[in-house]
Amino acid sequence: MKIAIIVPMEIEAEYYHKYFHSGHKEMFGSTTFEHFCVNHNDLYIGLSGIGKVQAAMNLASLLCQLNIDLVFMTGTAGSLQPNIQKGDLILASSFAYHDAHNTLAGDYVEGQIPGEPAEFVLKSTVRTQFAQFLQHENIEYKEGLIVTGDSFIGSQAQKNDIKHNFAQALGVEMEGAAFAQVAYHFNKPLIALRAISDNGNQDANEDFDQFAQKVGAKAAKIICTYIEKMNS
Template structure:
């Protein structure tokens, strides 16, 4: 199988690089991917960059050149729910854009882009298999909606606006819905595992620097262990 692993930032890719050791580097579009072989699977590890455009552009560049079978995205997110704490793992069940406001343009709901679904649901055999793996390994995780936008959410005011529009959202980040939209159009299964690095409030900036590397490595370690068991 050919498997893509996409993360937004270098600190979120450190664990993968240390675990997989050296690999061949290849350019796809403007993005450098490292190519590894793990358990007879071809692994393409790349940094998407931060934000929706970077995420969509860099994943699309890979998918147009390589017949990828499965996409994993990992990284961090900020909590939007009192039941979601720093260090928690989220196996995302759907993504939506919290900064898409098109209800005045037609019969659209908040977060929906015209011509696209209101939510990008990640319902695939591959995601279900990964969920079974986490359960079998007794890894605690939560499932639900995560929302995406081109802003680092670091204030209670920002958080209140988002939760008013998306009361069921568990977390917020800056790339996931763009990954999901691209994966949908390329008909590729996406498995998204986000780790909570902050509470998305007035302490988020301080919390992010402290926790991002730690929780990102936790998510990455689970992906690596899973890949080593895949046939």
């Protein structure tokens, strides 16, 4: 099986570099992927860069050149709900764009791009198996909608605007819906595990890098353990 793991930032990828060794590097799109062989699986780990365009461009470039069987997306997100706290894990069930406003252009809902689904639902056998692994290992996680936009959410006003349109959304970040849109069009299963690094308000930038590194490693450790146990 060929597995891709993509994260936006270097601080979110550090754990993977410590866990896997002796890989060689290959360039896809504008980013370098490290190629490892793990449990008879080919594993490609790369940075997408920050934002929707970088995420879509680099995942699409990889999928155009390699027949990837499974895409993991990890990294961090901000909380949108009072019961979602720093350090919590969210297994995304769907993604939408919180900065897509096309309701005046036709029969579209908030978050929908014309010609695309209202939400990109993540539903696959491998995702179900991963959720079962989390449950078997007694790893606590939340499951639900994550919304994506090209802005860092660092004020309560921004957070309130998003929650007005997406009351049920659990988290907010800058790449997930773009990954999900590319995976949808390439017909590739996507598993998205985000760790909460901040509360998405005026305190969001306090020690963000340090905490993002910590919770990014938390998500990465789970995925590395899962891949080690996967059958080829």
